Amino acid sequence: MSTKRKICAVITARPSYSRVRTLLQAIKEHPSLELQLVVAGSALLDRYGNAVSFIENDGFTIDEKVFMVLEGENKTAMAKTTGLGVMELANVFYNLAPDAVLTIADRFETIATSIAAAYQNIPLIHLQGGEVTGNIDEKVRHANTKLADIHFVTSEDAKERVIKLGEDPAYVFNTGCPSIDIASEVKENPTMDFDPFVKYGGVGAHFNISEDYIVVMQHPVTTEYSEAKEDVLKTLRVIDALQIPTFWFWPNVDAGADGTSNGIRSYREKHNPKNIRFFKNMEPNDFLKLLMNSKCLTGNSSVGIRECSYLGVPVVNIGTRQNRRLRGENVVDVSYDEVAIKDAIQSQVSNSKDLKSTIYGDGNSGAEIAEILAKIELRFHKTITY
DSSP states (O other): OOOOEEEEEEEEEHHHHHHHHEEEHHHHTTEEEEEEEEEEEGOOOGGGGGHHHHHHHOOOOOOOOOOOOOOOOOHHHHHHHHHHHHHHHHHHHHHHHOOOEEEETTTHHHHHHHHHTTTTTTOOEEEEETTTOOOOOHHHHHHHHHOOSEEEEEEEEHHHHHHHOOOOOEEEEEEOOOHHHHHHHHHSOOOSOOOOOHHHEEEOOOOOSSSOOEEEEOOOOOOGGGGHHHHHHHEEEEEEHTTTEEEOOOOOOOOOOHHHHHHHHHHHHHHHTTEOOOEEEEOOHHHHHHHOOOOOOEEEEEHTTHEEEEEEHEEEESSSSTTOOOOOOEEEEEEEEEHHHHHHHHHHHTSOOOOOOTTTTSSSSSHHHHHHHHHSSSSSSOOOOO
């Protein structure tokens, strides 16, 4: 009698969960697979929008929690957090004895997952390899690719890049992104069936969500972390001046996050903007409904590049964080120039074109990946193919 193949997924930050929720569900429901779920890093911390309650409310059992984030939100703290993650996750994998480990995307904590698995000869699955961006995440992503044994990429462009890195084409699959699965659900039922003020609280202004509003999600750029406070202040001044009702989300835990957060707090205390409500986190479906009903997303989050392309939400992408990443016609790129940001937002808010794209998948990624994981031959040693 065969046993189920144990797949251990590690969630290290709030965006990672929305990236893989449908995949986790597909693994959980597959007759040949067993899901092991580890939640670590900033995904456990309330100040960054603790994802645990969302995960548990979705019916998942968390097998292990790994506290590994050091205070500081600078380059040194990032490096030490990664080191601590290697130590803690090595023990977790030793105890859980998974058949394979799944690491997600490119955040700095994900390399800890890859090292802890690869050094113990545990086959490593990497999701969202082969993409390019404008900060430390790109180095981490490509390092994950070289440590990984099985690759699930989100576009043909990414697939070609992973193969060019010397990976075996037989183990590189363009399945699209599981986050598009959730976007597909939302596109079928986009109605705002919740009140964000009641359900998630937040701080700041209160306004009528039936009127036009925009969403802002701006993170620090790790290679430009010293400029994070001034960068976010520029966006704040523009949004305040436009007086468009705005839902603003706090940044991820990256080098420079303290600068971004400090900029938001100081501006809020000094100017008390009457059109901005600040939130830490939302459930994935609720967040995408909020986006789909908005007039525009502003900032530098990958959700603007990925999910918003599928939903057709206009995006003003600021700065270098998403540099060179494949994007749809929904995205307008600007520098940290207040006039340029303001003009782009006004243009995008009035954009009436059909901006929908399927460059990151068609909404069936999770089930497709689970089926491959159930059948593919697992291995933990490889060689460069070219």
